Amino acid sequence: MNSDRICQLLYDFKAPALFRLLMRSRVVVLSYHRVVPFQDMDALQPGMIVPPEMFKMQMEYLKKYYSVISLEELIEKLPKNELQPYTAVITFDDGYYDNYEYAYPVLKEMDFPATIFIPTGFIESGLSFFWDEVAYMIFNTRRESFQLRLGSELVMYDLSRKDRVVWQLCSRVKRFSQLEQDIILDALSTTLGVLRNRSVSKLLTWSLMRDMKQHKIAFGAHTHLHGAVSVGGIGEILKDVKISKDILDKQLKQNTVSFAYPFGDKTDISLEVSQSLPALGIKGAVTLESGLVRYNHDPYLLKRIGVGQMDEISRFSLKVCGLLTWLSHIKQRLHGR
Numbered sequence: 001m002n003s004d005r006i007c008q009l010l011y012d013f014k015a016p017a018l019f020r021l022l023m024r025s026r027v028v029v030l031s032y033h034r035v036v037p038f039q040d041m042d043a044l045q046p047g048m049i050v051p052p053e054m055f056k057m058q059m060e061y062l063k064k065y066y067s068v069i070s071l072e073e074l075i076e077k078l079p080k081n082e083l084q085p086y087t088a089v090i091t092f093d094d095g096y097y098d099n100y101e102y103a104y105p106v107l108k109e110m111d112f113p114a115t116i117f118i119p120t121g122f123i124e125s126g127l128s129f130f131w132d133e134v135a136y137m138i139f140n141t142r143r144e145s146f147q148l149r150l151g152s153e154l155v156m157y158d159l160s161r162k163d164r165v166v167w168q169l170c171s172r173v174k175r176f177s178q179l180e181q182d183i184i185l186d187a188l189s190t191t192l193g194v195l196r197n198r199s200v201s202k203l204l205t206w207s208l209m210r211d212m213k214q215h216k217i218a219f220g221a222h223t224h225l226h227g228a229v230s231v232g233g234i235g236e237i238l239k240d241v242k243i244s245k246d247i248l249d250k251q252l253k254q255n256t257v258s259f260a261y262p263f264g265d266k267t268d269i270s271l272e273v274s275q276s277l278p279a280l281g282i283k284g285a286v287t288l289e290s291g292l293v294r295y296n297h298d299p300y301l302l303k304r305i306g307v308g309q310m311d312e313i314s315r316f317s318l319k320v321c322g323l324l325t326w327l328s329h330i331k332q333r334l335h336g337r
Contacts, residue, residue: 004315010323011314020065020321024085026292027074028066028320031264031304032092035102047167047308052102058307058316059110062088066320070113070218071258074293074302075284081295088320090114091286091304093222093260095123097202100212108215116212117222117260117286118204120247128201129226130181131170134188136200138166141192148188151176174228174263206251213252220258221245221282228268229261237273242280257283264288264304274300292322 010016033048035055050058062068066088077083090107092099095118107114122129139162147156150172157165169188173181189196204212209219221244223229229237241259248256259277261269264287277285277300284299291303305319318324 004310004312007315007318007324010318015323016317016321019318019323019326020086023292023322025083026294026322027078027083027087027089028292028322029071029074029089029091029286029302029304030320031286031288031306032090032099032103033094034096034098036098037102047163049309050307050311051309052106054309054312055103056106057313058311059106059112061313061317061320062090062112063110068110068112070216071115071220071284071286072218073113075258075299078284078293078295078297078299083295091220091260092116093264094119094129094226095204095209095219095222097204097208100204100208104212104215104217107217111216113216113218115218115220115258116204116209117220117258118209118244118248119222119224119226119262120244121224122201122203122226124203124205126199128198130173130185131166132201133185133196133198134170134173135166136197137185137188137192137194138162138169140194143192146191148184148191150184151180174268175231177231178225178227209252213254218258219248219252219254219256220260221248221256222260223262226262228263229273230268230270234270234272234276237270238276238280241273241277241282245280245282255281257281259285261285261287269301274298290325290328292325 032050035052036049038051066086067084068088068090071089071091074089090112092114095116099116143159145158147154159165173184176184185196221241223240224243225240245256259282266289269287274285284302286302286304288306289303290305293302311319
């Protein structure tokens with residue numbers, strides 16, 4: 001039985017309602033990246049996208065079952081244990097333009113707050129994220145396979161599953177410095193016979209952000225150059241975080257208090273960085289480690305629930321209540337991981 005069928009059965013048997021009751025004192029912090037129509041998804045990074053129709057259904061689900069608060073309110077009330085039951089928070093990473101085009105109207109309609117994390121070095125720069133360039137080249141090549149040197153290793157890729165290759169390649173490329181990433185992308189372009197598209201990432205502008213701020217949309221730091229905070233020296237990393245915060249403070253006339261770790265998995269997070277964030281004026285930070293948030297959690301290592309294009313309401317409801325994460329942890333324990 002496939003996972004979609006299992007999710008539908010659990011949904012039909014009211015499992016989300018029961019688990020939602022059991023986890024009512026925990027907060028779900030949702031992590032989105034992009035809201036894009038299906039017809040525009042072909043050459044985009046898989047797993048980071050939710051169609052507008054699906055996003056609206058998800059927001060309607062939250063409206064029915066949860067109280068949606070801002071991330072700033074969560075950060076303020078979490079240490080005091082002042083949060084109400086059935087609470088949710090909405091966040092977006094990377095600052096894509098489609099957040100304004102497709103997500104923002106729905107958020108306004110629902111009167112929901114949300115926080116968007118901005119890698120400031122990419123805003124109005126003409127630069128694109130490396131993963132968008134990788135996806136563009138992989139999905140537009142006519143090659144059936146290729147090999148690419150990544151550091152000291154020569155890696156072979158079979159393009160029968162292009163979405164999988166994009167994920168595998170990006171997981172490796174993020175471990176390199178920005179200069180090394182640029183060299184790898186040049187080599188990938190030559191190998192695949194596809195010119196680099198340095199403007200493939202369409203992002204928000206400062207003007208749009210100022211408009212969105214008028215309607216409950218907040219903006220948090222996401223470093224300046226979107227490098228994994230586990231790569232490089234602590235001084236260099238904290239400087240990049242501070243640059244991001246300072247630019248946001250100046251451009252949006254605010255005191256930026258929230259931060260999202262780029263990539264956000266356990267291996268992408270340095271505890272030395274998280275422990276240094278208070279000195280920069282950051283009051284809370286979110287990861288991409290899956291799970292719900294509860295009183296006594298470290299406010300600088302808040303877990304989130306990632307949402308993607310496979311999350312129809314049955315799966316979404318299981319994610320939001322924490323049941324899918326719980327089942328995943330059980331499975332890992334059974335396999336000794």
